[in-house]
Amino acid sequence: MDKPVVSRERTLHIKSKLATFQVEGILFFDMKNIRYLTGFTGSDGILFIGDKNNVLLVDGRYVTQAKKEVTNCDIFHYTDKIEGLVAFISDCGIKTVGFESPAITSDKYFDLRDRLEDVTLVPLSTDINSIRAVKDGEEVEYIRKAADIASQALMFIMGEIKPGVREREIALSLESKMRDLGGEAPSFETIVASGHNSAMPHAKPGFRQIEDGDFVVIDYGVVYKGYRSDETSTIVVGSVTLKQQEIYNIVKDAHDRALDAVKDGVSCREIDRIARDWIEKAGMGQYFSHGTGHGVGLDVHETPTISAKSNDYLETGMVITVEPGIYIPDLWGVRIEDMVIVGNNGFEILSNVPKELMVL
Numbered sequence: 001m002d003k004p005v006v007s008r009e010r011t012l013h014i015k016s017k018l019a020t021f022q023v024e025g026i027l028f029f030d031m032k033n034i035r036y037l038t039g040f041t042g043s044d045g046i047l048f049i050g051d052k053n054n055v056l057l058v059d060g061r062y063v064t065q066a067k068k069e070v071t072n073c074d075i076f077h078y079t080d081k082i083e084g085l086v087a088f089i090s091d092c093g094i095k096t097v098g099f100e101s102p103a104i105t106s107d108k109y110f111d112l113r114d115r116l117e118d119v120t121l122v123p124l125s126t127d128i129n130s131i132r133a134v135k136d137g138e139e140v141e142y143i144r145k146a147a148d149i150a151s152q153a154l155m156f157i158m159g160e161i162k163p164g165v166r167e168r169e170i171a172l173s174l175e176s177k178m179r180d181l182g183g184e185a186p187s188f189e190t191i192v193a194s195g196h197n198s199a200m201p202h203a204k205p206g207f208r209q210i211e212d213g214d215f216v217v218i219d220y221g222v223v224y225k226g227y228r229s230d231e232t233s234t235i236v237v238g239s240v241t242l243k244q245q246e247i248y249n250i251v252k253d254a255h256d257r258a259l260d261a262v263k264d265g266v267s268c269r270e271i272d273r274i275a276r277d278w279i280e281k282a283g284m285g286q287y288f289s290h291g292t293g294h295g296v297g298l299d300v301h302e303t304p305t306i307s308a309k310s311n312d313y314l315e316t317g318m319v320i321t322v323e324p325g326i327y328i329p330d331l332w333g334v335r336i337e338d339m340v341i342v343g344n345n346g347f348e349i350l351s352n353v354p355k356e357l358m359v360l
Contacts, residue, residue: 006039006071007136014049014131023098023122025050027085030103032298035226036132038070046085047073050094057084082108086115098122102129133295133303134317139227140341143296143319144350146183146224147339150231151352153177154218161237161360163212167192167205170218178222187221187228187300198234199333201290201325212238215332221300228300230321231351232337235358247284247326248334248357254278254324255336255355258292262322262340262347268293268310275324276308284326287333293321296339318342319350 014026014037028034028047034056035041037049042062048055054073058066059081066075078084089097097116101109101123113121135143157173171190178186193203194210198217210216214237221229234251236244258275272292279288291307296319304312306320314320323337336355340347 024094026098130303142227146229147350171205183222191219199327250282264316268306268312
């Protein structure tokens with residue numbers, strides 16, 4: 001297996017923050033962050049980044065894998081995770097250590113605190129959560145490939161979406177095609193929601209048969225080399241009513257207006273406001289029940305958050321979604337989502353399925 005190339009700049013960026021955080025090193029427990037910083041794809045381990053060294057701590061299951069995958073990092077083999085970490089920190093002789101507070105349980109924290117009596121543990125959350133927000137060129141290419149695979153797969157199985165076919169049959173077919181085209185796994189549990197089920201933003205595909213006149217919301221994505229895509233298409237099967245066209249156009253206009261505002265330096269709250277104001281102006285504000293978007297990368301939901309309460313700002317290189325929706329209980333729903341990369345003066349759409357209303 002070829003060792004993945006992980007930019008040394010990623011760990012240097014963390015080292016540059018040590019003085020700001022007033023710590024001598026930082027412990028990472030989130031496996032996605034560990035992969036981002038080292039290239040390690042295992043499912044368990046701890047990463048220490050200090051001023052003088054970077055060390056990945058793993059048990060015997062992962063020593064060989066770590067040696068093959070990890071760059072810019074030494075390997076420390078432990079038998080018991082907490083005992084190994086305590087021994088490592090004690091041997092380092094450091095007195096102040098930051099740690100990813102969202103990624104560790106309170107039980108483990110108290111265990112570490114009690115065993116490291118002479119070490120101050122400093123919880124870090126917001127600043128750590130944002131380390132993957134801006135993507136480098138390699139990351140963008142992986143996400144671009146994931147988006148291309150996903151879009152190709154949906155267009156390929158579009159002919160299967162017709163009256164009498166069950167939601168779960170469409171979801172399984174789509175996931176199978178994404179794998180056939182080179183995807184590693186779905187980004188998340190694929191959503192195929194038809195008719196009144198489409199009024200639930202996170203409906204699970206079930207045994208409901210698609211009927212003539214249904215809206216069908218398909219929210220899907222695929223993993224490629226660890227990176228995820230996320231896209232939603234809403235289509236109509238058979239006949240379409242004027243009301244359906246009206247609601248779809250409201251969501252599409254909100255989507256387009258928000259998208260047009262995407263560029264470096266714009267507040268995420270403003271992107272959300274543009275989409276939300278348009279839907280509220282149309283008298284449908286009560287039916288838009290979620291944020292307008294989010295970052296995408298190794299996780300399908302990353303920094304930044306595009307919502308009315310967000311304090312984030314867009315930066316060049318961020319990959320985000322724009323996904324307004326209207327969901328009318330017991331009737332149907334519409335969501336339109338594209339994934340884009342933020343640029344200095346605009347954006348590039350990475351998802352590839354056309355977002356004009358399609359009637360199958």
